[in-house]
Amino acid sequence: MRKIAFGYSTRCNIRCAHCVAAGDMVDDAKMELARAKEVIREMAAAGVRGMSFTAGEPFIYFDDLLELVGLCREVKMYTRIVTNSSWAKTPEKTEQWLGMLKESGLSQLRMSYSRWHQQHVPQQNVLNAADGCRKEGIDYFISFVTDFTREDDPYEQFLRDNKLKFFPEPVIYAGRAETFGRKKIFTDYQENRCAMNPYLAPDLNMYACCDAGSHFTTTNFFLLGNLENHSIDQLLTKSENVPLYNCIRSMGISNIASFAGVKAREIVTYRKCELCKVLFDSPGMLKFLQDAAGSALPNWVR
Ligand code: SF4
Numbered sequence: 001m002r003k004i005a006f007g008y009s010t011r012c013n014i015r016c017a018h019c020v021a022a023g024d025m026v027d028d029a030k031m032e033l034a035r036a037k038e039v040i041r042e043m044a045a046a047g048v049r050g051m052s053f054t055a056g057e058p059f060i061y062f063d064d065l066l067e068l069v070g071l072c073r074e075v076k077m078y079t080r081i082v083t084n085s086s087w088a089k090t091p092e093k094t095e096q097w098l099g100m101l102k103e104s105g106l107s108q109l110r111m112s113y114s115r116w117h118q119q120h121v122p123q124q125n126v127l128n129a130a131d132g133c134r135k136e137g138i139d140y141f142i143s144f145v146t147d148f149t150r151e152d153d154p155y156e157q158f159l160r161d162n163k164l165k166f167f168p169e170p171v172i173y174a175g176r177a178e179t180f181g182r183k184k185i186f187t188d189y190q191e192n193r194c195a196m197n198p199y200l201a202p203d204l205n206m207y208a209c210c211d212a213g214s215h216f217t218t219t220n221f222f223l224l225g226n227l228e229n230h231s232i233d234q235l236l237t238k239s240e241n242v243p244l245y246n247c248i249r250s251m252g253i254s255n256i257a258s259f260a261g262v263k264a265r266e267i268v269t270y271r272k273c274e275l276c277k278v279l280f281d282s283p284g285m286l287k288f289l290q291d292a293a294g295s296a297l298p299n300w301v302r
């Protein structure tokens with residue numbers, strides 16, 4: 001199933017210190033509403049069946065968002081909105097807004113939560129948003145962004161105490177978080193395959209990857225092209241056929257790193273997006289892997 005992370009606007013009403021979306025792109029870029037609607041119709045015709053509204057804070061343009069979610073329902077797309085919950089100030093307002101979104105066809109709300117978000121947004125807002133989802137019958141989950149240090153324990157405890165549905169997500173050391181300095185983790189040896197959902201930015205550039213990969217500006221390895229020059233189907237087809245992308249999906253990033261000569265003891269210190277940066281945002285390494293992707297790489301075993 002084709003799925004897209006849709007960046008209607010990169011504008012956000014808060015400034016999280018770890019924000020991966022900040023950095024290379026204009027902070028308040030926004031698509032024209034009419035163009036966004038055309039794009040959604042074209043996406044539906046190209047077989048896209050899942051849409052995640054993301055980038056900056058989608059609720060800033062709430063009226064537009066209602067229209068876009070409504071259009072997605074019309075063209076039979078599953079919809080998710082990723083939000084910082086800053087709008088969920090009172091239970092009444094939260095229920096009112098979620099009720100309108102439910103009526104437009106929203107399938108799922110994903111609330112971003114972390115010790116960095118919560119410097120700007122009270123934890124109570126996240127609780128309001130979750131309660132509102134329960135009342136309105138909208139599926140929800142909380143994406144708990146963490147660097148897995150003890151500092152995050154009280155934040156996790158809040159989620160547990162309130163019986164909220166959450167999953168921990170590692171902070172990505174890109175965008176503003178690049179200045180944090182990467183902390184090594186030591187995990188068991190995982191393949192680290194990645195499904196790679198494409199991301200459409202407000203300037204209509206489409207990327208093969210919706211997370212840190214759109215920030216690999218040394219090589220622009222994940223940049224597929226711009227919708228002003230290509231159709232959606234062309235760009236999605238490209239994303240599905242680049243041999244090295246397919247290696248990321250099928251073999252996983254750890255195996256690619258191992259093929260490239262990175263030692264196992266080094267591989268287990270990286271989270272997958274960071275390992276991707278090592279492999280694909282350095283021109284020499286990328287050329288080596290691209291050359292191998294059609295032959296030796298997919299057949300390689302450790
Ligand atoms: S992490 Fe999300 S909520 Fe925080 S500044 Fe970035 S886009 Fe805004």
Ligand code: SF4
Pocket residue numbers: 194195196209210211212213248253272273274276277
């Ligand atoms: S692992 Fe790589 S391909 Fe997957 S989201 Fe991270 S940067 Fe993108």
